[in-house]
Amino acid sequence: MSVNAQKYRTLRRKHKHQILLNDYEIKALNRYCEEHNIFNKSKIIREALFSKVLKSFEDNYPTLFDEEELRRLEKRH
Numbered sequence: 001m002s003v004n005a006q007k008y009r010t011l012r013r014k015h016k017h018q019i020l021l022n023d024y025e026i027k028a029l030n031r032y033c034e035e036h037n038i039f040n041k042s043k044i045i046r047e048a049l050f051s052k053v054l055k056s057f058e059d060n061y062p063t064l065f066d067e068e069e070l071r072r073l074e075k076r077h
Helices: 003-011 023-035 041-059 067-076
Strands: none
Touching (some): 023 041
16 A cells, blocks of 8 residues: 555544534524635634644643743743
């Protein structure tokens, strides 16, 4: 099996997750997609979700020091 085939198998989406939207949310999503010529709502939802998730990971990256220790070290410089 080629490297590309292995990568494709690894990245293939096979886990389904359903969400519920209220009337206001679905209207807003539909309007946004219509205005921006977006035909794949799954993609836009996935991109929005993971931009939030990755930002959270970035903001909460583990450090060697707790917040108080970091503030103390920053004051020294």
